Amino acid sequence: MSIKRPFLTLQQAEQIAAEHPTPFHIYDEAGIRKTARALNAAFAWNRGFKEYFAVKATPNPVILKILREEGCGADCSSRTELMLAKAVGFCGHEIMYSSNETPESEFRQANGQGAIINLDDITLIDTLKDACGGGVPETVCCRYNPGGEFEIGNFIMDHPKDAKYGMTRPQLTEAFRILRDVGARRFGLHAFLASNTLTEQYYPVLAQILFETAVELKEETGVAVSFVNLSGGIGVDYRPEDAAENIAAIGEGVREAFERILVPAGLGDTALFAELGRYMLAPNGALVTRAIHEKHIYKEYIGVDACACDLMRPAMYGAYHHITVLGRENDPCDHVYDVVGGLCENNDKFAVDRALPKIRRGDLLYIHDTGAHGHSMGYNYNGKLRSAEILLLEDGSTQLIRRAETPEDYFATLDVTGYRFE
Numbered sequence: 001m002s003i004k005r006p007f008l009t010l011q012q013a014e015q016i017a018a019e020h021p022t023p024f025h026i027y028d029e030a031g032i033r034k035t036a037r038a039l040n041a042a043f044a045w046n047r048g049f050k051e052y053f054a055v056k057a058t059p060n061p062v063i064l065k066i067l068r069e070e071g072c073g074a075d076c077s078s079r080t081e082l083m084l085a086k087a088v089g090f091c092g093h094e095i096m097y098s099s100n101e102t103p104e105s106e107f108r109q110a111n112g113q114g115a116i117i118n119l120d121d122i123t124l125i126d127t128l129k130d131a132c133g134g135g136v137p138e139t140v141c142c143r144y145n146p147g148g149e150f151e152i153g154n155f156i157m158d159h160p161k162d163a164k165y166g167m168t169r170p171q172l173t174e175a176f177r178i179l180r181d182v183g184a185r186r187f188g189l190h191a192f193l194a195s196n197t198l199t200e201q202y203y204p205v206l207a208q209i210l211f212e213t214a215v216e217l218k219e220e221t222g223v224a225v226s227f228v229n230l231s232g233g234i235g236v237d238y239r240p241e242d243a244a245e246n247i248a249a250i251g252e253g254v255r256e257a258f259e260r261i262l263v264p265a266g267l268g269d270t271a272l273f274a275e276l277g278r279y280m281l282a283p284n285g286a287l288v289t290r291a292i293h294e295k296h297i298y299k300e301y302i303g304v305d306a307c308a309c310d311l312m313r314p315a316m317y318g319a320y321h322h323i324t325v326l327g328r329e330n331d332p333c334d335h336v337y338d339v340v341g342g343l344c345e346n347n348d349k350f351a352v353d354r355a356l357p358k359i360r361r362g363d364l365l366y367i368h369d370t371g372a373h374g375h376s377m378g379y380n381y382n383g384k385l386r387s388a389e390i391l392l393l394e395d396g397s398t399q400l401i402r403r404a405e406t407p408e409d410y411f412a413t414l415d416v417t418g419y420r421f422e
């Protein structure tokens with residue numbers, strides 16, 4: 001059981017809210033840099049190590065710029081994510097393009113930016129060739145789906161056989177041969193087999209699978225991989241009872257597999273890549289929202305000014321996000337509430353039956369761990385407008401890095417005349 005501490009005090013939050021009304025997502029620059037440095041230190045033993053931050057988790061250029069300063073690349077999977085990466089200055093092999101069901105135009109764009117293209121399927125080789133004028137880029141990566149169940153020990157982590165991603169094992173061999181024959185020279189191998197894992201074994205077990213596959217592929221095709229991409233999937237301690245991941249231990253576990261499998265096979269120069277999103281950003285962001293109502297019916301409700309449009313994970317996955325009532329950190333949690341937003345959907349609940357201190361109207365609630373897959377999953381259902389994003393800089397000042405949406409934004413795509421929205 002750990003105590004989940006906000007990176008903001010009540011006083012700081014009220015000061016920010018005086019200028020930028022709630023709700024807002026706020027990110028902690030110091031925490032982001034610290035996380036990136038810990039990851040890079042954990043894999044410093046691998047000369048080519050690079051984290052390609054999964055842009056979809058937090059697609060804000062100011063955040064991406066901080067990560068780039070810490071040596072990270074960008075993992076993109078759409079046209080606009082590529083545009084974002086370019087705008088921040090990521091170029092060439094600083095960009096990984098890990099998409100699926102990819103339109104030809106996006107391969108063309110990614111190739112134009114010099115990105116490393118990660119192929120989700122063998123049939124995409126033809127799409128890529130069409131996009132690149134008949135050939136393929138010199139460097140290319142293939143995504144592997146081993147099928148079956150993905151187990152660690154006797155525990156089933158996920159079901160790759162039901163996942164739409166990646167190539168089968170025979171397809172992988174065939175794809176390497178085809179790509180080799182049409183001119184690819186540097187090969188990568190990628191897999192993403194479980195999300196939000198909380199075991200130090202995830203990366204090492206995944207690494208073992210990919211390393212063994214790389215050795216087999218070398219025997220079968222003569223192709224020595226240049227890099228292995230362990231992708232995303234390292235989780236965070238959303239719940240107080242979760243143990244935070246020990247990234248140093250994860251790095252050591254991967255090193256052990258590397259030295260046991262790749263080095264003896266003559267693949268000791270292989271670079272390791274990651275595409276972490278959640279691990280990098282989730283704990284370094286929070287959603288700050290104000291209690292605006294209380295309601296006493298069959299249950300006790302606290303209504304807040306944020307809703308699932310600002311943070312979809314609880315409604316979508318039943319995900320737990322810890323809540324701290326700012327300024328009441330030391331009060332006993334002797335009330336049980338549902339903390340709810342204003343959508344006309346009964347799953348719009350940030351917390352259900354949650355023990356919290358007594359909440360009064362006007363209190364600021366700090367919803368933890370929203371820095372990844374938080375604002376970025378936002379939407380406009382019920383005509384709700386997406387919140388602002390704010391950066392808490394290392395010197396304690398704040399910067400508005402995305403303003404809140406206005407009704408004008410909401411109506412801007414209605415390409416019609418003759419209506420007035422006021």
Ligand SMILES: *Cc1c(COP(=O)(O)O)cnc(C)c1O
Nearest residue numbers: 054098231232233275276277278
């Ligand atoms: C979503 C995604 C990631 C990031 O996943 P996290 O769970 O945020 O670490 C990385 N790579 C790919 C291809 C993804 O789709």
